Amino acid sequence: MSLLTRMRDALPDLLSDIGELVRCESPSDDLAAVARSAEVVARVGGRRLGVAPERIVRDGRTHLRWRFGAGPARVLLLGHHDTVWPIGSLATHPFTVDGGVLRGPGCFDMKAGLAMIFHAVAALPDRDGVTILVTGDEELGSPSSRTLVEQEATGCAAALVLEASAPGGALKTERKGVSLYRVRATGRAAHAGLEPERGVNTTIALAEAVLAVAALADPSLGTTVTPTLLTSGTTTNTVPAAGEFAIDVRVRTRTEQSRIHLSLLGVERKGTFPSLSVAEGALPNHAAALELVGGPNRPPLDAASSAGLYARAEKLAAELGLPPLTCAAVGGASDGNFTAGVGTPTLDGLGAVGGGAHADDEHVLVAELPARTALLTALTTDLLTS
Structure with missing residues (x-):
């Protein structure tokens, strides 16, 4: 048989x-x-x-x-x-x-x-x-x-x-390799109506970071860098003092996995994102502090x-x-x-x-x-x- x-x-x-x-x-x-x-x-x-x-x-x-x-x-x-x-x-x-x-x-x-x-x-x-x-x-x-x-x-x-x-x-x-990250922002709360100028708004900082992160993708190489879940703030009338967003990275080569990782490490150093100048100039008092958590999860097959x-x-x-x-x-x-x-x-x-x-x-x-x-x-x- x-x-x-x-x-x-x-x-x-x-x-x-x-x-x-x-x-x-x-x-x-x-x-x-x-x-x-x-x-x-x-x-x-x-x-x-x-x-x-x-x-x-x-x-x-x-x-x-x-x-x-x-x-x-x-x-x-x-x-x-x-x-x-x-x-x-x-x-x-x-x-x-x-x-x-x-x-x-x-x-x-x-x-x-x-x-x-x-x-x-x-x-x-x-x-x-x-x-x-x-x-x-x-x-x-x-x-x-x-x-x-x-x-x-x-x-x-x-x-x-x-x-x-x-x-x-x-x-x-x-199979593409995978890297998983979170970008966390720490700012300062304030009343959104009475004195918003006293706050440091993490929603604005994260919005800038999201755009900069997404720009790291390279479709010609099959590299995707996708901001996913995002949270910021506590109530609708409070300048948000904390927030974070997740990043899903997919790459075909270890070289690309390393490139993305090294680029994202700059998230912890204020002003290193290409478009993060808003965090320096548009936010009152000081920029929100940004922290990168995570890294490569799986190498490419x-x-x-x-x-x-x-x-x-x-x-x-x-x-x-x-x-x-x-x-x-x-x-x-x-x-x-x-x-x-x-x-x-x-x-x-x-x-x-x-x-x-x-x-x-x-x-x-x-x-x-x-x-x-x-x-x-x-x-x-x-x-x-x-």
Whole structure:
């Protein structure tokens, strides 16, 4: 019996496992929910693999690890069980399978991918050299699991990331690096009607800073610098004495990541933003004090990190009788950025085919699941035996 036929026969079990995972809500910022989800992931994985995982708790967040064989790890299969969906989402977005489409909070990003890992590894002729790592804080930027991901990836021949596919089922062969910042402003409060001249207005200072920050983007290089959430002040009749805004930076190269970081460091030195002269001249008494918090979060996953693995996957897909693979460069980041950052060849987007990640229409195409799982099994086997 061919590998693809075996995976098609196993589809009812795969769907059942995905449903079990999706029905346990796991928003990243709810430690108790993430802990409950970890137990469900451990149960589902243990049932398919015949062995329980290690539970690794860091900063209150539960991560799971399966290691097979006594020798060094060769292939890391990587995923996460936390989602962006708040508790109660199942009431409005229940798990369903209808008309060949699977739905439910976190099904596409990325609980279907977890079930695929377990079924793929269960089908391996020899698991020695495989490590499975399932983290619980990826949607937050992996604050507690980054070191763990990097440690497990270091020295491996490959990291295979079961994040959902790009549109049309494309594998993700490039991901932008991410930097996250906050610019905080401190001024002085005053009555907005009686004596506004006595205040130092952080809203004005932040408005100037927002424009200067946005100007650092370079569309020709794919560099985006996006001011996002902004807050300032306390009441409508008070000159705001404090405020801040967040910055989301996406880059294709480490050079650009460094350029943006060095440019933003000037935010703490009054007057270094190109258009911050208003903070010196237009504000009474003195300029609002500006402070930069944050920095690079994930390095880029560049095409060179995935080229060899993608070529292997193309060959194996053809041998399995699957349609030709496609690939995509995406702006979103994943833990695959970290594995590539430590020098481990990385192929991402090997998970479910569907769409709507983080959105009301999140869904998985059921018919694609057996082929994707078979490809993962074949690629892992190829890496272990080469």
